[in-house]
Amino acid sequence: MITIERDEIGRVNVVHTPDDSNYDGGSDKMKMVTCIVRPEKLESIADTLDKMHIVGMTVTDVRGFGRQKGQVEHYRGGEYTIRFINKVRLDVVVQDEDVKKVMEAVSKAASTGNVGDGKIFVTPVENAMRIRTKEVGTSAL
Ligand SMILES: Nc1ncnc2c1ncn2[C@@H]1O[C@H](COP(=O)(O)OP(=O)(O)OP(=O)(O)O)[C@@H](O)[C@H]1O
Ligand SMILES: [Mg+2]
Numbered sequence: 001m002i003t004i005e006r007d008e009i010g011r012v013n014v015v016h017t018p019d020d021s022n023y024d025g026g027s028d029k030m031k032m033v034t035c036i037v038r039p040e041k042l043e044s045i046a047d048t049l050d051k052m053h054i055v056g057m058t059v060t061d062v063r064g065f066g067r068q069k070g071q072v073e074h075y076r077g078g079e080y081t082i083r084f085i086n087k088v089r090l091d092v093v094v095q096d097e098d099v100k101k102v103m104e105a106v107s108k109a110a111s112t113g114n115v116g117d118g119k120i121f122v123t124p125v126e127n128a129m130r131i132r133t134k135e136v137g138t139s140a141l
Contacts, residue, residue, distance in 0.1 A: 028137035030125040
């Protein structure tokens with residue numbers, strides 16, 4: 001249900017009051033595109049996503065390893081392994097139809113061609129809410 005309210009100085013405030021059917025995640029199809037990338041690629045990836053009008057993302061500093069199980073370093077004649085390498089994780093929730101173009105854009109911007117370029121995981125998102133307006137589903141993106 002949508003109600004229009006006005007605040008004390010007359011500004012319009014649209015209030016979405018979700019009924020229970022809006023919480024079941026039923027009809028809106030969204031995916032979380034999680035990208036683990038090199039930290040130095042973050043800016044150009046963010047620029048690319050901006051140009052595509054992706055309206056939000058979450059960035060987290062993370063550490064991890066892939067198939068090479070870290071990285072062998074040489075120091076003062078010794079050899080040791082850095083198991084966890086610093087990466088950046090980007091979480092972008094988009095409508096299903098935008099998943100492919102986000103994956104293509106991120107993989108292009110994140111690529112150096114060397115091992116450790118990163119990985120993209122796609123997972124279903126049940127529902128979302130914009131807290132201020134209480135909009136749910138894809139309207140909340
Ligand atoms: N299977 C996985 N599960 C969770 N995180 C992973 C997985 N594989 C890779 N990652 C994350 O992605 C980061 C980058 O992985 P990376 O690019 O080295 O993958 P890879 O499979 O080893 O590919 P490449 O051979 O190109 O290096 C890792 O540091 C880790 O944070
Ligand atoms: Mg690797």
